[in-house]
Amino acid sequence: MSATHTLSWSDELLLGDARTDHTHQEFVDLVNATTAAASDQKLPVYQQLLAHTVEHFAQEERWMAACGIQPDFCHFGQHTSVLQVMQEVERRALNGEMAYIDSMIEALVEWFPGHANSMDAGLVSYLQEKGYDTATETFKEGAVVDSAALPSCGHAPDQPCA
Ligand SMILES: [Fe+2]
Ligand SMILES: [Fe+2]
Numbered sequence: 001m002s003a004t005h006t007l008s009w010s011d012e013l014l015l016g017d018a019r020t021d022h023t024h025q026e027f028v029d030l031v032n033a034t035t036a037a038a039s040d041q042k043l044p045v046y047q048q049l050l051a052h053t054v055e056h057f058a059q060e061e062r063w064m065a066a067c068g069i070q071p072d073f074c075h076f077g078q079h080t081s082v083l084q085v086m087q088e089v090e091r092r093a094l095n096g097e098m099a100y101i102d103s104m105i106e107a108l109v110e111w112f113p114g115h116a117n118s119m120d121a122g123l124v125s126y127l128q129e130k131g132y133d134t135a136t137e138t139f140k141e142g143a144v145v146d147s148a149a150l151p152s153c154g155h156a157p158d159q160p161c162a
């Protein structure tokens with residue numbers, strides 16, 4: 001198994017929100033399972049990864065929406081771009097162009113740690129600051145909900161998203 005096609009779970013990927021960390025650990029496991037799969041199993045395992053990623057992103061987007069973050073915030077856009085490419089890779093693999101799955105996995109291995117440590121980490125601290133409980137998807141009692149400041153996604157407010 002090539003290192004460029006696998007992710008290792010480590011404390012560096014822990015963001016301190018149990019639900020986020022659990023989802024991210026499942027994502028890492030599914031990336032590695034796709035790489036490890038025998039060629040006749042690669043597409044179905046990749047499809048599990050894709051279905052999981054749809055849910056993973058939808059979960060974070062639900063939390064952002066609950067906190068009043070507008071849909072043009074860059075975190076939404078990055079999810080959309082990744083899913084579009086992943087869906088295109090599924091379409092090609094269904095046509096027999098299986099090599100795209102390997103390239104997609106390589107790209108996800110490259111992309112995920114940076115996304116987790118910038119946008120997702122920013123989201124987790126924003127949710128904690130706002131008193132939003134991801135386990136129950138409700139605000140803790142006494143939480144003040146306002147959308148005055150956006151969570152940080154790792155760049156200056158006047159700079160475009162990476
Ligand atoms: Fe995430
Ligand atoms: Fe995210």
